[in-house]
Amino acid sequence: MDLFLNLVASGLVIGSIYGIIAIAFAIIFKTTGVLNFAQGEVMMLVAYTSWSLATSLALPFWLLVPVTILAAALIGVVIEFVFIRPMSGQPVFSIVMVTIGLAITLRSLIIMIWGPDAAPFDASVEGGLIEIGPVVLFSEQLFALLLFCAVSAAVYLFFRFTRIGIAMRATAMDETSALLMGVDVRRISSLAWAIAAVVSGLAGVAFAVMFARAPDMWFQGLQSFPAAILGGLDSPLGSGAGGLIIGVIAALSEGYIGHGLKEISGFIVIIIVLMIRPYGLFGEKELERV
Amino acid sequence: MLRLTNVQIMYDRSIEAVRDVSLNVEPGSIVALLGSNGAGKSTLLKAISNVLYPEEGEVINGTLAFEDADLKRIAADEIVRRGIVHVPEGRRLFPLMSVEENLSMGAFLKTQAQMKADLERVYTLFPRLKERRNAVAGYLSGGEQQMAAIGRALMAEPRLLMLDEPSLGLAPQIIDQIFETIVALNKEGRMSILLVEQNASLALDVADYGYIMENGRVVLDGPARDIAGNDDVKEFYLGFGESGSRKNYREVKHYKRRKRWLS
Numbered sequence: 001m002d003l004f005l006n007l008v009a010s011g012l013v014i015g016s017i018y019g020i021i022a023i024a025f026a027i028i029f030k031t032t033g034v035l036n037f038a039q040g041e042v043m044m045l046v047a048y049t050s051w052s053l054a055t056s057l058a059l060p061f062w063l064l065v066p067v068t069i070l071a072a073a074l075i076g077v078v079i080e081f082v083f084i085r086p087m088s089g090q091p092v093f094s095i096v097m098v099t100i101g102l103a104i105t106l107r108s109l110i111i112m113i114w115g116p117d118a119a120p121f122d123a124s125v126e127g128g129l130i131e132i133g134p135v136v137l138f139s140e141q142l143f144a145l146l147l148f149c150a151v152s153a154a155v156y157l158f159f160r161f162t163r164i165g166i167a168m169r170a171t172a173m174d175e176t177s178a179l180l181m182g183v184d185v186r187r188i189s190s191l192a193w194a195i196a197a198v199v200s201g202l203a204g205v206a207f208a209v210m211f212a213r214a215p216d217m218w219f220q221g222l223q224s225f226p227a228a229i230l231g232g233l234d235s236p237l238g239s240g241a242g243g244l245i246i247g248v249i250a251a252l253s254e255g256y257i258g259h260g261l262k263e264i265s266g267f268i269v270i271i272i273v274l275m276i277r278p279y280g281l282f283g284e285k286e287l288e289r290v
Numbered sequence: 291m292l293r294l295t296n297v298q299i300m301y302d303r304s305i306e307a308v309r310d311v312s313l314n315v316e317p318g319s320i321v322a323l324l325g326s327n328g329a330g331k332s333t334l335l336k337a338i339s340n341v342l343y344p345e346e347g348e349v350i351n352g353t354l355a356f357e358d359a360d361l362k363r364i365a366a367d368e369i370v371r372r373g374i375v376h377v378p379e380g381r382r383l384f385p386l387m388s389v390e391e392n393l394s395m396g397a398f399l400k401t402q403a404q405m406k407a408d409l410e411r412v413y414t415l416f417p418r419l420k421e422r423r424n425a426v427a428g429y430l431s432g433g434e435q436q437m438a439a440i441g442r443a444l445m446a447e448p449r450l451l452m453l454d455e456p457s458l459g460l461a462p463q464i465i466d467q468i469f470e471t472i473v474a475l476n477k478e479g480r481m482s483i484l485l486v487e488q489n490a491s492l493a494l495d496v497a498d499y500g501y502i503m504e505n506g507r508v509v510l511d512g513p514a515r516d517i518a519g520n521d522d523v524k525e526f527y528l529g530f531g532e533s534g535s536r537k538n539y540r541e542v543k544h545y546k547r548r549k550r551w552l553s
Contacts, residue, residue, distance in 0.1 A: 089344075177383070183395075
């Protein structure tokens with residue numbers, strides 16, 4: 001039983017990371033219709049930037065988070081402006097190809113700047129081991145869980161109540177109508193990339209704090225992909241929940257069945273789920289009024 | 291107020307949708323733009339709102355001026371800010387959002403306080419919307435959707451309201467109600483209105499001035515009363531023969547049935 005609970009807990013922790021990245025996938029997909037294959041790399045870039053800020057300026061952790069958010073937003077806006085803005089009006093498939101190219105470029109860029117070696121992220125969360133009943137977690141792991149809750153809540157409130165959040169949903173539903181309401185649709189796209197960079201970047205920092213900042217972190221982006229599909233790509237919160245589900249399934253299948261299953265279990269789950277619900281667990285069905 | 295001169299619009303740089311159209315809207319007037327399917331009416335409205343580019347449409351020639359602004363040069367959001375608001379054909383509400391969220395989107399460029407006040411104004415104008423404020427817009431009836439679409443546009447406090455076929459697919463009773471509202475907005479709110487319609491008799495009834503478009507060109511324009519009195523308009527748009535009686539189209543001579551403004 002203890003093994004089971006500990007597996008679930010570590011599944012939830014890694015699932016939080018998947019979930020947050022999946023939220024970032026969903027935000028960009030929902031507002032612009034583009035599947036950003038470079039989300040994992042954007043996450044890695046933000047984590048590396050944050051690491052550099054933390055080591056060079058010796059920032060305390062509470063200060064590092066807001067600074068990272070600012071840097072991430074800037075990275076998101078610049079990437080959107082340089083790579084995505086010139087592609088507007090092109091078929092979505094072409095833009096998706098650009099994001100694949102962007103992914104590989106960012107990976108190489110990071111190795112060029114920071115080198116191929118991993119390094120520990122020292123600005124770690126203090127607290128050491130925390131015991132909750134039979135479950136033992138590091139404070140860094142607890143941070144990831146809390147971050148997931150905070151990001152989910154913030155994303156929910158943003159899309160539900162703020163005017164710009166409602167405008168982003170509106171743009172996703174009917175771009176021309178949004179234009180006619182006076183929404184500057186280009187700014188919405190840039191904002192979506194900024195938010196996605198911030199959200200996934202925080203996940204990157206949480207991940208780097210738990211393990212290390214290393215040039216293979218982008219793989220978490222690929223792992224989050226089934227989470228976003230599972231939850232429904234047009235539903236940020238659903239994608240987040242999908243992340244938790246995939247994380248727990250990965251941890252359980254690794255713990256009980258075998259070592260290699262961690263990476264593929266998520267993909268097996270989405271294949272089965274999509275056969276039953278093609279729009280994902282929490283995705284929006286096309287609304288039709290007859 | 292709004293002045294179009296010799297506007298030519300092409301889609302994809304190959305299909306001409308509008309050719310040499312000139313049109314004026316004077317402050318405080320209702321102008322009807324009539325014509326059958328594919329005449330280019332909606333295209334013209336989209337050009338005024340500067341939202342043709344997502345459909346690869348482009349104004350090739352001519353000028354579109356609103357007061358002292360060149361509409362070709364300013365972005366869609368700036369056009370809304372200057373007071374032209376467009377209710378698109380087929381309502382185009384945000385289907386998964388509630389009625390109130392849809393309305394609040396109309397006030398996107400306004401302050402929170404202005405939005406609150408305008409929301410009350412729209413609810414007094416359309417009490418039905420207040421009852422359904424939390425309903426999902428996609429599930430409203432056609433009439434309610436049209437009210438929501440007009441209400442959403444009013445939230446932007448337009449000085450020129452452009453309506454694209456507000457009567458489309460609605461029951462006659464609802465149409466009357468919508469048109470009464472349009473006239474009231476014009477008379478009491480001093481709002482200029484550009485009304486695109488296929489239902490010519492209805493539109494000429496409320497309009498001060500009318501334009502008839504066919505195949506992308508304006509073929510006839512004049513004060514609404516003159517247009518409604520024109521024999522050809524009576525026959526081809528209003529459904530009356532010269533004698534004022536109904537006409538059986540099977541008995542009309544072939545050459546006459548095919549008469550068009552330009553042939």
